[in-house]
Amino acid sequence: MKLKDILKNIDFSSDKELVELYDIEIEDISYNSNNAKKNYIFVAIEGEVTDGHKYIDSAYENGSRIFVLSKEIDLPKGCIKILVKDTRKALSKMSANLFNNPSKELKIIGITGTKGKTTTSNYIKAILEAGGHSTGIIGTNGVFYKDIVEDTENTTPESYETQRILRKMLDNGIEYVVMEASSGGLKMNRVEDVEFDLGVFTNISKDHIGPREHPDFEDYLNSKLRLFKLAKHGIVNIDDKYGQYIIDNATCDIDTISIEKDSDFKAKDIEISKDIESLGSNFVCATREDEYDYYISSPGIFTIYNALLSIVAVTHFGIDYKVIKDALKDIKVSGRVELLPLLDYAHIVLDFAHNGVSLKNIVETLKDYKPNRLICMTGSVGGRSNVRRKEMADIAAKECDVCILTSDNPDFEDPMNIINEMAQSFEGSNCLVIKEADRKEAIKKGVNMLKKNDILLLAGKGHETYQLVKGEKLYFNDKEEAIKSVNELLGRK
Numbered sequence: 001m002k003l004k005d006i007l008k009n010i011d012f013s014s015d016k017e018l019v020e021l022y023d024i025e026i027e028d029i030s031y032n033s034n035n036a037k038k039n040y041i042f043v044a045i046e047g048e049v050t051d052g053h054k055y056i057d058s059a060y061e062n063g064s065r066i067f068v069l070s071k072e073i074d075l076p077k078g079c080i081k082i083l084v085k086d087t088r089k090a091l092s093k094m095s096a097n098l099f100n101n102p103s104k105e106l107k108i109i110g111i112t113g114t115k116g117k118t119t120t121s122n123y124i125k126a127i128l129e130a131g132g133h134s135t136g137i138i139g140t141n142g143v144f145y146k147d148i149v150e151d152t153e154n155t156t157p158e159s160y161e162t163q164r165i166l167r168k169m170l171d172n173g174i175e176y177v178v179m180e181a182s183s184g185g186l187k188m189n190r191v192e193d194v195e196f197d198l199g200v201f202t203n204i205s206k207d208h209i210g211p212r213e214h215p216d217f218e219d220y221l222n223s224k225l226r227l228f229k230l231a232k233h234g235i236v237n238i239d240d241k242y243g244q245y246i247i248d249n250a251t252c253d254i255d256t257i258s259i260e261k262d263s264d265f266k267a268k269d270i271e272i273s274k275d276i277e278s279l280g281s282n283f284v285c286a287t288r289e290d291e292y293d294y295y296i297s298s299p300g301i302f303t304i305y306n307a308l309l310s311i312v313a314v315t316h317f318g319i320d321y322k323v324i325k326d327a328l329k330d331i332k333v334s335g336r337v338e339l340l341p342l343l344d345y346a347h348i349v350l351d352f353a354h355n356g357v358s359l360k361n362i363v364e365t366l367k368d369y370k371p372n373r374l375i376c377m378t379g380s381v382g383g384r385s386n387v388r389r390k391e392m393a394d395i396a397a398k399e400c401d402v403c404i405l406t407s408d409n410p411d412f413e414d415p416m417n418i419i420n421e422m423a424q425s426f427e428g429s430n431c432l433v434i435k436e437a438d439r440k441e442a443i444k445k446g447v448n449m450l451k452k453n454d455i456l457l458l459a460g461k462g463h464e465t466y467q468l469v470k471g472e473k474l475y476f477n478d479k480e481e482a483i484k485s486v487n488e489l490l491g492r493k
């Protein structure tokens with residue numbers, strides 16, 4: 001592609017005459033010097049850890065001669081300097097130009113919120129596919145479309161990766177893309193040049209506040225709000241304390257959903273199944289004109305919110321009620337309230353809950369099934385704000401009968417340090433606390449102590465298959481370990 005086409009709609013200045021620049025053929029863009037090559041443009045990003053401008057020499061050595069910078073830096077002779085105000089924004093626009101703006105030809109649904117993004121994305125994908133529409137997903141679990149699966153570093157990939165993936169999806173015949181728009185992704189302009197047909201707000205609670213993320217809650221909230229300035233239409237959970245803030249500050253029209261307040265799509269007559277084996281809920285969705293009944297095969301009030309948002313999203317694209325109803329009744333999302341059918345006298349549930357709000361939701365949901373004892377295995381990430389681990393431990397101490405504190409991505413922190421900090425919440429509580437830093441042993445202990453009608457909640461990892469230790473992702477799978485422990489217990493191979 002010609003340089004002039006890559007730089008379309010970008011405000012820049014250059015040390016070269018524009019005519020001199022314009023017809024240069026560019027092969028690709030790199031924002032990491034290690035991937036830079038001849039005929040590539042190198043874009044220097046001022047990151048959280050390091051400043052990409054430091055890697056100009058390395059990109060030069062790898063063959064790049066065209067540099068997009070936000071700082072006046074002298075370049076080696078023969079190089080072209082393109083100066084912009086914000087290189088992240090420039091990278092986003094250049095990437096959209098390079099890949100021919102794929103989002104213009106796709107229908108894109110962005111989901112933001114502290115909790116429920118992955119679950120809601122999967123519900124929407126399943127319903128759209130049941131309606132005959134080829135749909136892709138970009139999110140925490142990776143990228144999925146047709147039978148293609150791609151891992152991603154971030155929930156919301158860097159703008160270049162996002163545009164590249166959207167182009168590949170479009171070229172593979174995908175019509176709809178459901179994309180998790182994380183606050184970090186929105187803040188760092190990773191989706192700035194994605195044309196969202198719909199933006200969806202699930203909820204917000206204190207999270208991702210701390211070093212390298214958001215300095216305060218206001219920044220976190222306003223990062224999420226950005227989606228409703230990019231999208232053509234929005235869907236907002238008005239029961240959330242900040243739902244009205246999103247509506248008041250959005251630049252698009254909004255449909256609202258709720259269980260408590262008045263809204264455009266309100267759930268009522270909710271019946272959560274009494275039997276843990278069926279783990280589901282019936283509810284009616286009342287619009288301003290009509291009422292529609294649904295069954296969703298996952299329990300909990302939070303599931304109804306995710307289902308409502310999904311119903312409204314697909315209704316926006318004209319999907320039939322019957323298609324939605326049929327699809328919802330069978331949907332399951334891996335690692336989200338996943339019942340492992342391993343024992344006939346007790347229940348083991350796998351769930352991705354790894355912050356206070358989600359742990360509270362899943363614990364309260366499971367308590368509705370009136371277990372003999374609720375045994376919760378949980379831990380908390382190392383090297384991040386201590387608030388998260390305290391909130392999680394407080395919930396477990398208050399709501400559970402037994403809590404096995406273990407490791408959950410300790411990274412560079414000593415796992416016992418995290419466990420001991422969490423253990424403080426149990427002082428004076430009726431919950432029996434067990435400390436076991438080895439997650440495999442912790443699962444085994446949980447399985448071995450199960451008695452009739454107990455529920456063991458394995459919280460934190462859900463679908464994830466690694467343990468982050470000292471910067472390294474080591475393979476670990478809660479589900480596999482639970483199966484092994486049960487087999488050992490029952491004397492099977």
Ligand SMILES: CC(=O)N[C@H]1[C@@H](OP(=O)(O)OP(=O)(O)OC[C@H]2O[C@@H](n3ccc(=O)[nH]c3=O)[C@H](O)[C@@H]2O)O[C@H](CO)[C@@H](O)[C@@H]1O[C@H](C)C(=O)N[C@@H](C)C(=O)N[C@H](CCC(=O)O)C(=O)O
Nearest residue numbers: 032033045047048049050052055154155156158182183184
């Ligand atoms: C804090 C943060 O968000 N960091 C993201 C950011 O990295 P960074 O700005 O820290 O980059 P850096 O390492 O300082 O490097 C700066 C620049 O120098 C370049 N570089 C670096 C080394 C080198 O040898 N050569 C070189 O050119 C890098 O490619 C980069 O362009 O840009 C990277 C590329 O897009 C991201 O992968 C990285 O996400 C890290 C892994 C991360 O943990 N991010 C979390 C906070 C995050 O974004 N989470 C959200 C979900 C949570 C939420 O809801 O917000 C997500 O979407 O994943």
Ligand SMILES: Nc1ncnc2c1ncn2[C@@H]1O[C@H](COP(=O)(O)OP(=O)(O)OP(=O)(O)O)[C@@H](O)[C@H]1O
Nearest residue numbers: 114115116117118119140302336351352353358362
């Ligand atoms: N709407 C919701 N409100 C509160 N908690 C929820 C909601 N939906 C799911 N959860 C809980 O949060 C956990 C994570 O759900 P999900 O993966 O859908 O959220 P997410 O927004 O993608 O999370 P993350 O940003 O951590 O990847 C679930 O396992 C469940 O315990």
